[in-house]
Amino acid sequence: SQTIHQWPATLVQPVGSPLSLECTVEGTSNPNLYWYRQAAGRGLQLLFYSVGIGQISSEVPQNLSASRPQDRQFILSSKKLLLSDSGFYLCAWRGGLGLADTQYFGPGTRLTVL
Amino acid sequence: GDSVTQMEGPVTLSEEAFLTINCTYTATGYPSLFWYVQYPGEGLQLLLKATKADDKGSNKGFEATYRKETTSFHLEKGSVQVSDSAVYFCALRNNNDMRFGAGTRLTVKP
Numbered sequence: 001s002q003t004i005h006q007w008p009a010t011l012v013q014p015v016g017s018p019l020s021l022e023c024t025v026e027g028t029s030n031p032n033l034y035w036y037r038q039a040a041g042r043g044l045q046l047l048f049y050s051v052g053i054g055q056i057s058s059e060v061p062q063n064l065s066a067s068r069p070q071d072r073q074f075i076l077s078s079k080k081l082l083l084s085d086s087g088f089y090l091c092a093w094r095g096g097l098g099l100a101d102t103q104y105f106g107p108g109t110r111l112t113v114l
Numbered sequence: 115g116d117s118v119t120q121m122e123g124p125v126t127l128s129e130e131a132f133l134t135i136n137c138t139y140t141a142t143g144y145p146s147l148f149w150y151v152q153y154p155g156e157g158l159q160l161l162l163k164a165t166k167a168d169d170k171g172s173n174k175g176f177e178a179t180y181r182k183e184t185t186s187f188h189l190e191k192g193s194v195q196v197s198d199s200a201v202y203f204c205a206l207r208n209n210n211d212m213r214f215g216a217g218t219r220l221t222v223k224p
Contacts, residue, residue, distance in 0.1 A: 043216035090157050101146050101165060103212055105157040
């Protein structure tokens with residue numbers, strides 16, 4: 001079966017520090033991968049999605065970036081965090097034939113920028 | 115563009131009460147519709163889905179029917195439990211595009 005991992009689970013970082021959040025998927029190949037942010041008490045905001053290795057699409061301009069160095073690995077990064085980057089970051093995947101209709105989410109990373 | 119609108123929360127109910135969370139959508143073509151649930155401190159879990167008009171998705175006592183004529187996918191449960199307290203998201207997928215509603219927080223009191 002498919003499993004999606006995210007780490008770390010929680011992170012407290014000072015303003016201006018770098019960020020690296022990692023997401024990996026097991027049990028599937030060539031998934032579509034997504035990064036969402038959920039600000040406190042708010043809905044989901046799609047940040048990035050990827051349909052393949054090295055292919056990244058950005059939904060909103062920001063100081064975040066994403067990379068997909070391997071088929072089942074998706075990384076969210078920042079060179080310098082802002083206070084407004086605080087939130088709950090969710091990785092999701094959507095699979096191929098038979099699983100293409102649904103997104104499945106990881107457990108999330110709660111980021112607090114101080 | 116496509117969009118999902120769901121009723122604003124928070125919703126507070128007593129245990130065993132009937133639950134309805136309204137969801138309507140705007141989309142071209144024939145989207146698939148979903149309800150996700152997010153328990154405190156966790157990611158989103160798929161609760162149920164429907165892929166075509168008049169389909170009914172169901173899981174854990176929750177139901178939702180895909181109504182194309184009213185562009186709705188309302189979530190219902192006949193008797194809620196304290197453990198159902200969570201945030202519920204309505205979503206649609208149209209081709210490669212997935213859209214989520216803003217979420218509705220449900221609190222069930224004993």
